[in-house]
Amino acid sequence: MANTGTTMKERAQAILKELSIWRRHLHQFPELSFSEYKTSDFIAGILEKIPGMQVERNAGYPTAVLGTLSSGDGPVVAMRADMDALPIQEENVTDYRSREKGVMHACGHDAHTAIVLGAAHLLSTCFEEEKLKGTVKFIFQPAEERADDTGTTGAPYMLEHGVLDDVKAVFALHMDPEHPYGKIKLHDGFSMANVDVFRARIKGTGGHGAYPHLGSDPVWMLGNVLQAVYGITGRHVSSLESAVISIGSLEAGSASNVIPAEVEIGGTIRTYKPEIRTKTHEELRRAFSIAESLGGEAELEITAEDPALYNSPEVNREIERAIHHLFPDFDVLDQPFGMGGEDFAHMARAIPGAMFFLGCRPEAHRVRHLHTPIFDIDEQSLVAGTAILAETARQFVK
Secondary structure, three states: OOOOOOOHHHHHHHOHHHHHHHHHHHHHOOOEOOOOHHHHHHHHHHHOOOOOOEEEEOOOOOOOEEEEEEOOOOOEEEEEEEOOEEOOOOOOOOOOOOOOOOOEOOOOHHHHHHHHHHHHHHHHHHHHHHOOOOEEEEEEEOOOOOOOOOOOOHHHHHHHHOOOOOOOEEEEEEEEEEEEOOEEEOOOEEEEOEEEEEEEEEEOOOEEOOOHHHOOOHHHHHHHHHHHHHOOEOOOEOOOOOEEEEEEEEEEOOOOOEEOOEEEEEEEEEEOOHHHHHHHHHHHHHHHOHHHHOOOEEEEEEEEEEOOEEEOHHHHHHHHHHHHHHOOOOEEEOOOOOOOOOOHHHHHHHOOEEEEEEEEEOEOOEOOOOOOOOOOOOOHHHHHHHHHHHHHHHHHHO
16 A cells, blocks of 8 residues: 555555456346345455454344444544345446346445445555544445335344444445536435335225226226325425325236226335425325225325435535545535435434435446446546545544
């Protein structure tokens, strides 16, 4: 590693080859949520070779990994990487494309993991050379993309294990294919949405398709319900508020001449503010109650998955200071990150925390959106992410 006179940016640039190797290995061998066994073995194997690193496997979940660098004194901070992939068949033609059929790192978690591994290497040297006083935890979290049968994603499992019990601040990053290398989104306060999912069932009697008047038709009732559901945002909830309700699944019947006895609907609710979250839930229940006035029955179950991501202004200032120090020519955009959800929000709700979005678009005129079969990154973003996270941690503990 370079001497103490070099900047964190220069140190990160010096390990770009390793960052790329790690990221491309992970990209070739993606694993779905709660199944990241080979991924966690790979991560732990690298961490165990870092001088001074304490490694804990099964840190709240069998695939969760926690690395810790500590001098024994001083403040404690943490950085987090998610490591699960998505059920998507990759369409990119590269030598590092996914080798797992129907599974792909289409959200950049391979890059997040490589970046935090890189930051761990840089900070190990800083602890040794600069005699830093404090502790940095490196959280490698499973299951950001999907909740289990209890509605729980990976972050709450690691929180319950106590990974943040003694931590002063936690931070993370996310790949941003909407912007090229050199642009960063950094935003105070609510920056990503609450994520709620709902399942509903509208029941009638069903019957013969030729004699609908002899029974009650839940498909007909659904038409009225849908009008009410799609009217919630912009009518009952102000258009000035961040709120979206989308229906993603609808199941009804199996024969053309049979009116089904019930219809099942599934969807998602995205909001920012707690009071708007409550309001949309109330209005959704009211919308489905319309079925009862039409002679049917309605059942609605709403499950809360992730809270809205709230970025601590204080933590953001440390991230911003690191960015301006290392990359003064970067364009820092002050804007929310959108209506997507992020289970890092659980950690940022437990203690002061913040996430930033790092521009990674690899081509000037083609956006490789998140969660698409052609997602990819400009690997120079690995250097920026590694340097910024490492410098932010160094500022906290120095």
